Amino acid sequence: MRSLLYFLLRFKTLILFLVLEAVALIMITTSHNYHETVLYGVSRNISGFVAERVEKGTYYFRLRDVNEELVTENTMLKKRLAELTSGSQEGFIPMHDSVSGANYTYLNARVISNSVNKQKNFITLDRGSKHGVAVGMGVASPSGVVGVVVGVSRNYSVVMSLLNTDFRLSASIARNDYFGSLAWDGTNYRYTRLSEIPHHVAVNEGDTIVTSGYSAIFPAGLMTGTLTGKQKKGGDFVSLEVLLSADFKKLTDVYVIGNLTKDEREDLEKEVLQ
Amino acid sequence: MNSLLRYGGAFVLLIALQLLIFNNIEFSGYVNPFVYLMFILILPVSIPSWILLLLSFFTGFVIDLFSGTLGVHAFATVLAGFVRPWVLSLNVTAEAAETEMSPSSYRSGLRWFLIYTVTIVFVHHLALFFVEIFSLRHFLHTVLRVLLSTAVTSFFIVLFDFIRSRR
Numbered sequence: 102m103r104s105l106l107y108f109l110l111r112f113k114t115l116i117l118f119l120v121l122e123a124v125a126l127i128m129i130t131t132s133h134n135y136h137e138t139v140l141y142g143v144s145r146n147i148s149g150f151v152a153e154r155v156e157k158g159t160y161y162f163r164l165r166d167v168n169e170e171l172v173t174e175n176t177m178l179k180k181r182l183a184e185l186t187s188g189s190q191e192g193f194i195p196m197h198d199s200v201s202g203a204n205y206t207y208l209n210a211r212v213i214s215n216s217v218n219k220q221k222n223f224i225t226l227d228r229g230s231k232h233g234v235a236v237g238m239g240v241a242s243p244s245g246v247v248g249v250v251v252g253v254s255r256n257y258s259v260v261m262s263l264l265n266t267d268f269r270l271s272a273s274i275a276r277n278d279y280f281g282s283l284a285w286d287g288t289n290y291r292y293t294r295l296s297e298i299p300h301h302v303a304v305n306e307g308d309t310i311v312t313s314g315y316s317a318i319f320p321a322g323l324m325t326g327t328l329t330g331k332q333k334k335g336g337d338f339v340s341l342e343v344l345l346s347a348d349f350k351k352l353t354d355v356y357v358i359g360n361l362t363k364d365e366r367e368d369l370e371k372e373v374l375q
Numbered sequence: 376m377n378s379l380l381r382y383g384g385a386f387v388l389l390i391a392l393q394l395l396i397f398n399n400i401e402f403s404g405y406v407n408p409f410v411y412l413m414f415i416l417i418l419p420v421s422i423p424s425w426i427l428l429l430l431s432f433f434t435g436f437v438i439d440l441f442s443g444t445l446g447v448h449a450f451a452t453v454l455a456g457f458v459r460p461w462v463l464s465l466n467v468t469a470e471a472a473e474t475e476m477s478p479s480s481y482r483s484g485l486r487w488f489l490i491y492t493v494t495i496v497f498v499h500h501l502a503l504f505f506v507e508i509f510s511l512r513h514f515l516h517t518v519l520r521v522l523l524s525t526a527v528t529s530f531f532i533v534l535f536d537f538i539r540s541r542r
Contacts, residue, residue, distance in 0.1 A: 113425060114424045114425055114428065114457075117425050117428050117429075118428055118453065118457045121428055121429075121431075121432045121449075121453045122450060122453055122454070124432075124446075124449075125432070125435070125446045125447075125449040125450035125453060126446065126450065127446070128439075128445045128446030128449065129445065129446035129447060129450065129506065129509075130446075147441075151394075151395075155395060216398065216442075218407050219407075219442075219444070219507065220507050220508050221444070221507075223443050259443070266508075286513070287508065287513060287516075288513065288516055
């Protein structure tokens with residue numbers, strides 16, 4: 102007993118070091134659910150509060166970019182509106198497709214904290230459960246897909262960014278509808294990769310990449326990025342480099358996308374699979 | 376009491392600098408300065424190693440809490456706190472180690488402080504970036520991140536040390 106005590110005293114620094122490193126490692130390996138834990142809820146409310154105030158100060162300096170983006174989106178929406186109304190003048194009544202179109206609701210939100218320089222980047226929004234945000238909702242900016250909500254507190258929500266090596270998005274080439282899996286390799290925040298595209302598919306530089314709509318998170322056809330023309334061959338498939346349409350360094354205003362019939366769809370899919 | 380207040384102030388200041396300013400700076404994805412590490416570097420030479428370890432863990436843990444990377448920074452800072460006495464013993468004479476002095480370029484010379492800073496920052500960043508990615512995938516990319524970030528973090532720490540000793 103005495104020699105054990107002596108041993109512990111003699112190596113107390115080393116033992117403490119090993120214990121602390123073990124605690125850190127345990128925290129790392131068990132933290133994939135971190136964004137749902139109580140501890141994180143508390144720190145999110147504090148850091149959200151601080152980040153919101155800092156963001157309010159710096160938002161002013163980005164107004165030019167924000168305006169530009171909104172004008173572009175407005176123009177696009179006006180074009181769509183013109184297309185729809187001109188159609189009805191010729192006798193067609195615009196109908197909402199209940200399978201693909203009208204199932205989604207949109208809520209605007211402000212990005213109050215964001216990063217692009219880690220391997221696992223997350224974004225904090227100023228909307229929470231109070232505003233109806235729930236885990237699993239999609240997030241997009243006016244220029245493209247941004248991520249998926251992974252944690253919600255009363256006033257804030259945390260989004261797993263497309264720039265997170267754990268993130269997978271089902272995306273397709275708009276021109277020919279071939280779909281693959283979009284994932285970030287953790288290197289450059291402007292580029293991501295679309296993999297699992299068969300060899301024989303002809304692709305051009307500049308082809309548009311959109312969401313496939315195969316998951317219930319995003320509606321089909323949401324802008325994601327464009328092909329740069331670089332590709333990597335491996336096995337039966339090629340993986341294509343994609344320039345993201347959303348500039349993650351300039352994110353300010355985004356939409357949270359809710360799917361009104363998500364539960365119904367997932368229940369049905371689960372039922373059939375069993 | 377006075378020194379407790381001083382180090383407490385330094386802790387709050389460095390954490391705030393890190394979270395509010397340096398976490399938002401990003402040059403090309405290769406350079407991520409982590410200046411909060413300066414807190415571990417400037418603790419008194421005579422601090423018992425177990426207190427140093429506990430403070431290191433606490434520092435990393437606070438950064439983790441606010442950046443959503445639970446455990447990653449804590450792992451790296453504990454390692455930095457563990458190697459600090461060794462790096463010090465390579466350079467500090469026995470009588471200096473008895474004093475309450477805080478390692479600085481003002482007392483010990485720029486050359487000494489630079490070696491001391493770069494060594495510990497390098498160990499910290501090496502652990503940090505490899506634990507963050509948790510694989511040897513993109514090995515060279517990660518090594519480059521470690522080297523460039525070590526240079527920039529060390530630069531800022533030496534700069535802050537200079538400002539500190541001028542006062």
